[in-house]
Amino acid sequence: MDTTQIADAPxxxxxxxxxxxxxxxxxxxxxxxxxxxxSRGSGILLLVIMAAIAGFLTYRAVLAISxxxxxxxxxxxxxxxxxxxxxxxxxLAYGTIVSSIIAMLIAVPVSVAIALFLTHYxxxxxxxxxxxxxxxxxxxxxxxxxxxxxxxxxxxxNGLFGWLNDYLGWTGVFxxxxxxxxxxxxxxxxxxxxxxPIITNVSREVFRQVPQTHEEAAxxxxxxxxxxxxxxxxxxxxxxxxxxxMLGLGRALGETMAVATVLSPDFLIHTSLLDPGxxxxxxxxxxxxxxxxEFGRDALIASGLVLFVITLLVNxxxxxxxxxxxxxxxxxx
Amino acid sequence: MAKRIDVSGLTAYYGSHKAIEDISMTVEPRxxxxxxxxxxxxxxxxxxxxxxxxxxxxGGRVEGKVLLDDEDLYGSGIDPVSVRREVGMVFQRxxxxxxxxxxxxxxxxxxxxxxxxxxxxxxxxEKSLKGANLxxxxxxxxxxxxxxxxxxxxxxxxxxxxxxxxxxVLLMDEPCSALDPISTLAIEDLIGELKERFTIVIxxxxxxxxxxxxxxxxxxxxxxxxxxxxxxxxxDTERIFSxxxxxxxxxxxxxxxx
Numbered sequence: 327m328d329t330t331q332i333a334d335a336p337x338x339x340x341x342x343x344x345x346x347x348x349x350x351x352x353x354x355x356x357x358x359x360x361x362x363x364x365s366r367g368s369g370i371l372l373l374v375i376m377a378a379i380a381g382f383l384t385y386r387a388v389l390a391i392s393x394x395x396x397x398x399x400x401x402x403x404x405x406x407x408x409x410x411x412x413x414x415x416x417x418l419a420y421g422t423i424v425s426s427i428i429a430m431l432i433a434v435p436v437s438v439a440i441a442l443f444l445t446h447y448x449x450x451x452x453x454x455x456x457x458x459x460x461x462x463x464x465x466x467x468x469x470x471x472x473x474x475x476x477x478x479x480x481x482x483x484n485g486l487f488g489w490l491n492d493y494l495g496w497t498g499v500f501x502x503x504x505x506x507x508x509x510x511x512x513x514x515x516x517x518x519x520x521x522x523p524i525i526t527n528v529s530r531e532v533f534r535q536v537p538q539t540h541e542e543a544a545x546x547x548x549x550x551x552x553x554x555x556x557x558x559x560x561x562x563x564x565x566x567x568x569x570x571x572m573l574g575l576g577r578a579l580g581e582t583m584a585v586a587t588v589l590s591p592d593f594l595i596h597t598s599l600l601d602p603g604x605x606x607x608x609x610x611x612x613x614x615x616x617x618x619x620e621f622g623r624d625a626l627i628a629s630g631l632v633l634f635v636i637t638l639l640v641n642x643x644x645x646x647x648x649x650x651x652x653x654x655x656x657x658x659x
Numbered sequence: 660m661a662k663r664i665d666v667s668g669l670t671a672y673y674g675s676h677k678a679i680e681d682i683s684m685t686v687e688p689r690x691x692x693x694x695x696x697x698x699x700x701x702x703x704x705x706x707x708x709x710x711x712x713x714x715x716x717x718g719g720r721v722e723g724k725v726l727l728d729d730e731d732l733y734g735s736g737i738d739p740v741s742v743r744r745e746v747g748m749v750f751q752r753x754x755x756x757x758x759x760x761x762x763x764x765x766x767x768x769x770x771x772x773x774x775x776x777x778x779x780x781x782x783x784x785e786k787s788l789k790g791a792n793l794x795x796x797x798x799x800x801x802x803x804x805x806x807x808x809x810x811x812x813x814x815x816x817x818x819x820x821x822x823x824x825x826x827x828v829l830l831m832d833e834p835c836s837a838l839d840p841i842s843t844l845a846i847e848d849l850i851g852e853l854k855e856r857f858t859i860v861i862x863x864x865x866x867x868x869x870x871x872x873x874x875x876x877x878x879x880x881x882x883x884x885x886x887x888x889x890x891x892x893x894x895d896t897e898r899i900f901s902x903x904x905x906x907x908x909x910x911x912x913x914x915x916x917x
Contacts, residue, residue: 450717539754543817545715547768547824548744557767561758654758654804 380634387628390621398628402593404610406622415629417593421510421604422633425585426578428514428599433522434571440522441529442555457530464523472587475516476508480588483507483515487600502600508590511599513606516584521574528573532566533559565648565655572644579637582608607633661688661858662728662745662827664709669723670887671701671708673716678704680887682723684877686828691850691859693869693896696879697911701888702862705879706830709860710746711739727827744772747826747857751833753813755805755820761788762801764816768824783823791819792849811842818849822857829853831861835868847872866912870900878908 401414
């Protein structure tokens, strides 16, 4: 058979000469040069700002930690006004991580479900309005969430807490003495509502970009709508959903006003998620900063540095997860 | 296995736009039928009505009958999902699932259909990859992603995926238009082998390809842009390319228009 007849021969591309290479790098025309400078400058500026923040935090933190009479990592106390000062971040680290985990456990599945509903199930004319309402959720200031949490959510948690205590109280994790529901679980639920919009929006954008050809491939194999989602949509969007979750987690880790308004803080680690008390880094800084001495502020900044490091670690871990399955990424389609 | 397709009075719409009108034809089992015609004449749309993929497009709607042996695909109580398990499809652009390995791509349809033991699954995957003339090229890297293959290999992977579930009919929508001549030749040889087992319908813009691979050829045309596409004639491939009974067919294949 004569195969030459089949080809609609595409015009051969010219090999790049030195001049073309320079043009591709984009530094020959004035406009290109200006844009190159601007984008390179922005990139460098970002690194400089990050380094400045890290440097500032580290300097002030070292000042404080060097005078700490307790172990900075394990002490269940925050006394910076006494001599010698005793303070540690154990309770704050525990509270920050636990409340964020609760928030993620609730928000990620719900967000992914909403995003899938909006991209694959909802009637076309409903998609816009629902997405708009979710955007509105993101626009509510966190102090308003905090007030709503304290005034509405906390009193209404009693039913749930009682139920959890009745059925799961024996585990210890869901034991409840009957105090006000200003506890880690309530904070986690509130944080879940707050990070829901960002995770939903990013996931929806990712799911919308699943190529039609992949969905059709699954359909043509006789997949139902759910099977299409399981075979083509979710695997394709997986790394995007992880990134979205990291954005949400970043907000949950650093959320300040809402947590400070809802939680009744103390410096104990409670085994029960329903016991009022505990604290988070951001909440602790916000509550203590205005009345703190110069040294007290340094101590708070030291705790802020730990939050900074935790956030970096979490992001690094997420990137590692995404990179590990890079060759199976939907971007190779 | 291979079944006869019997289409009568089929009209398909996109919303209010009538894409194809009143098409009737019969496709014999274990044969290759090629659809040719200018762009926009509705041959791909018609192909997609044969496994109920047309209605996946929003506003897609079909009137008329498609009988697979004696079963009307558009009869009441027929689940489009089960139709697509019987009528496989290969698309214009190779579309292996990028998130799956080569093995999982081929096994994807089987896993939808039921529970296979691990060794059964690998037997069928091997058989399908051999059937798609791809086994020797990929047997050492079944766990690597399918997106790492060349375009022609990816398309044969898609064919392996489609035949793994043993469909009765295999639809191919311009399967070679994104491939180089060597890969095209490989697919054409493959079609010749597959027709021993399946009823094959192929849409192509390449008339030499239609002449090479098909037993029968259907020519589609439309009277003007915006008008619905129609089936002009269907006949043995040899006759269509030597002595067609309609003047428009001769004009098209001899390159006088379209």
